[in-house]
Amino acid sequence: MSLFCTLLILGACPSFGCPNLIADSKKGPLVDTINATIEKDSLTNDSAVVQFLPIDRDRSLFTDRNPQSISLPSEDIAHYPAVSLQQYLKDQAVGLYIQESSGEPGTIQPMFIRGLPMPILSQKEVYQSQPLVVLDGIPLISEHPFAYDIQQYDFNRIGPATNLLSNIDMNNIASVQVLKDLAGTAIYGPLGANGVIAITTKQPSPTRKISFNSYVGIAQRPTVTTINGAYENNFRRQFYDRYTASGQYSADDTYPLYLSDSLNTAYYGSSNWTDNYYQNGLVYSADADISGGGDRANFRFAVGHMQNRGVADETGLKRYSALFNINMKPLEWLLFSAMINGNRVQRDRNRTLRDRFATMSYIPDLASPLSPNNDIYRGYLQQFDNSFDNNATNIVEGHAKLVFDFNRLKVTSRVAVDYNEGYRDLFYPRTLMEENSYASNYYGYNQRLLFDNHLSYDVDLGAQHTLYLEAGSTLQWDAFKYNYAYAYKGINDFIKINLLESDPDNLDYLVPQAFPSQLVYKFLDYTKQNLVSFYGRGSYNFNDKYTASLLLRSDGSSNAQPTSRWLFAPVLSLGWNIKNDLMGDDATFSTFNLRASAGRMGRLNVFDNFSQGPSYSAQLSYTGNVVAPGYNGFGVLARPYEFGWSGYGIPWAYTDQLNIGLDMGLADERIRINLDWYTKHDKNQLLGIPSYAEYGYNLSYEAGMDVNNTGVELQLSADVIQRSEGRFSWTPTLAVSYNQNKLTALPGGLDEIVIGNRLFRVGERIDQFWLLQNEGIYLTDAEIPIIGGIPQHFNGIALRAGDPRWVDTNGDNAITDVDKSLIGNIFPKVAGGFMNQFSYGNWSLDANFYFNIGRNVLNADMANRFDFINREGTTNMNSVKEITFWEKRGDYSQYPLYNPWSNVIPYRADQDLFLENGSFVKLRTLSVGYDLSDLLKGRSSTIERLYIYCSGHNLFTLSPYTGRDPELVDYMGYDTGYGMPIPRTYTLGIRMNL
């Protein structure tokens, strides 16, 4: 392998080496200066700014390939005190939807470009739906979901579970592009099947430049209404008063102890736990960079540090980052460039009981919840002083690139690596958990090695014609691994690690010393995925009027079955510059481009199981014990009955896409419009269909699920008031996308399928809730419909007074799953941002709104509170009461008083009683800044620019949703109450260039 790799350096080319420097149209006058400088440098003759050289030609010809996709320039985006790329981009990119289900800093935030390619049923589908993030041409690797196989609960992945896209410091970024259609994504191959976010770092400049950016601010402690035992008791009393004669529903019924004694100040006293739970969080960031060198060799070096404290439970995140770019031009025809971006991210995680119990896979007795009393709660928190939970992630990516520039022929060869490793070391002392201590250690890495080669030839066909030919290959090796061990019941609380005997001569070598060996569980897992791609592209332009580009590629994946390892995929992109062609002198339109792209792209299998055909694995698990290690001390092999059947003949899944776009500039670019219509058909996808139970399988993975997403995206920006007309300017930008998804086929020609508590029906949306429709309450037994002498049943149980009145859609007087309806949608139909940039003299004001329209939230938190009978006294995760149990959320009065003891579970979550409209508008950023550059010009020659600003974030949310922030929902559309509030943050910042 290595032999021909070396050979290939000769004939080679970078596929991913095409980050587009289409500068994200710069509107703010302040921004112009910076970006313009960079741009000019890149065009300097014989400069060493190699990054753009292969692209420049491309860009000048095919401007219509990638329209503007980000509302604001990256400098403005950098004002947001964000931890992750997702937070930076949430309201910025039309068609990119970000789920921020918790305000806890550094948690995972799924992204979806142009809708959902598949139904989201678990974290595995979330993973498969993520867009590709590309940093300077390096496709970033993310955490493989294989670790969930050993987890009983999938709230968090084992390990640090830190958002790996916390590695982007926006101050180092020159441009961000969200590529949504095949014209932009095809070059990235199957990794980019869900869209691509291409990020380009700032490039070195040949003259010395120094800049410094910093902000400091505070995340404001939220105000909440607390409740105590008396309140909860009163809440429950109303049910007892209504449905019991003596305060006991049945002889075996028990009233929870913590509510029984009204003299118990632990529960009936003051509820002031918030003082130790919520707090103001300090956020700050400081970074500096220097760039310099000469024409033939230059560099840029940036370092930064950022901290972001959460507003609850002492959560927070720290990042240390360094970025180094170097460009060299040792010979006329040889360019060398390298980049390395290193980040260390440390995270302080929440201390919720749920996450702790899920990590431990053990649920202690839940009869007594945490006390709402601050003194007692503080005492509980102090037990954590003796514990630790260290989460660290190192993220490094880098590439080295050689460009052989023989004028018309260019050859690029590149090696790129993305490596990230996570550590989690955890210890809980005995005091925290019924005399059982717990220690766990995790180490895992995700690694991508990339070797790619790109060859381009600019064919000389005379002045009017331009033909640009490219060919390339990519070899990519991905590897994912983790080692994980946990242990219970250490001998004391002083030894906090799982010590092993380290003397190889000792008979007890590697036997645990501090924890009993019978309670030490060890895991390791490793998986690889290799990808080989070849592609060629020819782009032709006629007289700057017509553009056509055809890309043909063939991708081979090690996760595809040997019989269908390769997929051939063509993509055709067309452009018509109508302005140049037909309206040369038209004064109204300054730009008028029509774009279209159509083609196919493969989708990768995530698990290597699918490449193997029928297989055997060591799954002896059952509910509550997912890690049964073997039988009688022997490793076992059986078919993967839990995972599901996967046989032979699994083809590649692929996505067929058509995009038609229109880019217009009116009144000399005063008004800018980008309008896109797309249809995206993700076909032949694998779906785990519950079937073959009589052969032991939980599921059968069958290919043939097709999902269609159609939508319209509009980006409209206008310089409503221009600076030239006075000192005042106003530029509003509206970025709005509409998306509609539809399931168009299920494997095996099925019309519909039930998976878990979801129904998927061909022709319907894939993100609907499947719920019973609630129409009130049966107040008396007499109200219950009787047909043929049989009263209405719910799954075989006769309904009685106090039970809900559910719509019997098929009229058989029996309420079953058949009576459930597909209602609402998890994914918003319309989402977008509305940015406003005002300036007056040296002052500037930004107001950015973010909105979701046409989306539903299921208030599971509320369902849980009402379903207290089923949650009390049992030892399972639904019964866990966090400290936030003592917070009043939502409006209790809008729900009928059912008989909570009824076996029909009247307060079940799967009914529209708890479904609400989750649309919202947020004022995400309000920022005021002042540019001091003019002021300083006369006095200090060193400072080129100085800008100070003060901003507020997440200032208010308008929503009909009665719960908390409607954004805080999980991928199932459930508001479980676990999302930490997204804080209101105020910052003061400075940006300085020397």
Add this chain to the structure above:
Amino acid sequence: MIMNKYTTNRLVTTSTLCIGVLVAFTLLLSGCKKMLDVDSSRIVGEKYMWNSLEDTRAALMGTYGLMRAALADHNAHWLYGDVRAGEFASPNRQDLRAIIANDLTASYPSLEALSNWRRWYAVINSANIFLERVPEVREKDLRYSVNNMTVDIAQIRFLRAFAYFYMVRIWGDVPLIISSHDGSFENKPRENQDKVLAWAEQEMLAAALDLPYRYSASDEQQQGDYYNEDSGRWDGALARKLTAYAVLAHLAAWQGNYPDAANYSKFVLDDYARAGMGYISTGHLTDANGFFFNKKTNQLFGFAFDWGHVDASFTGHIEELTLAEPVVNKQIPDIYLPKDSIITIFNEAGDERFALDTLGTPVSERYFSNYNGKYPIFSKIKCIMGGVNDPSFRIFTSAIVFTRLEDITLLRAEALAVLGERQGAINLLNEIRTRRGLDPYNEDINGDLINTIFLERQRELMGEGHRWYDLVRYNRIRPSHPMIGQLITNGGILWPVSRALLTQNDQLTQNAYWQ
């Protein structure tokens, strides 16, 4: 000058480049195949399976493990066998209350899981594949002897038949699938339960012929160390000849075929010494590190969670349901036996399992702890961690024991009593009674023989997943229970078939009682 150099350089490089590209491309295409052929390190593909005796061992143990998973899932064995009998009460768990009240279609995850037979068919599929593929190993691996294969096949056939027997008791008619249909699965309708049981009986009889009394213990049917492990590794872990006859006795009794039940159980009672078994004392029965702890030869058919093998688990044990303070850290048990019931059941003085002294206080805490508290804790089985009395950590190691010698003794007593062989029945009954500190059976004091035998079964086998089936058998003989008698008549003793199964397989029908 510089220009010249550049041009030459360029020309030379361009031509080498073209050749380079061509050579590289050819090399690459052959290299790609290698690069893309990645064997999974997480699962075993078909080509690496069924090659050696390690594979048969892994598959055999896997089938046992799947059976254990089926029994342990949601504590199914006890929810089917003990909770459904309705004698235990549940203070908090609404799902268990639904089972006690026979509301088996109530929508709780545990009830849905208990109505689903998938886990049993996983055992069956694993067994079917084993039977189809094991000859390949015999061909490929010389170490895999004919005898080893025979014994393996016998165990697999027995496990498969046992799975069907267990399922028939729960659902009645079930699809009878005896080949793997690998990759060409088809939905099958339910087969008449009598046919299924007849088939299972034949299978078990065939298996019984080939099964040894013990493993790695110089049994004539299993010579040498089984899979190179000594008897200590296997004792109690695997199905043996007497296991097959014990289950056959249960199968016959369930069919009401008491003559066969008597015959099969006789086989067990005649030969148990040869199998290294014996009757156990009350102390051993109830010790934290006693009969139920880990694997034991006396577990005639049991599935161990061996402490030393890091098999201890939080769920899949009766302890999870029954234990609470003061035995473990948990305020209220999931199920408990009310005091009145305890007194009615343990109504004889001197019973080592449970008896009250003259002052009304319990003589021992073997079966019940916290007797005078609100919730008497049924603590007969209490294997916490390594068989200790530490209440702090609710991880358990008790085996799931389907049957043991005492069970078969009483089952034979029941059979003989029904068949009219009173003295034989009384002798067997007394085998148990005397070992539990009770006086020999006296009709004047103890009343009717059959009633006494069933009462003895209730006391001895409490919490071992027998009671519900005992009640059904008893009510078939003597319809007395107001509800169960009726349920027998109208098919309500069966469980509903999970709605998920009915959706998947259109050939299936719901049990009449639950329609």
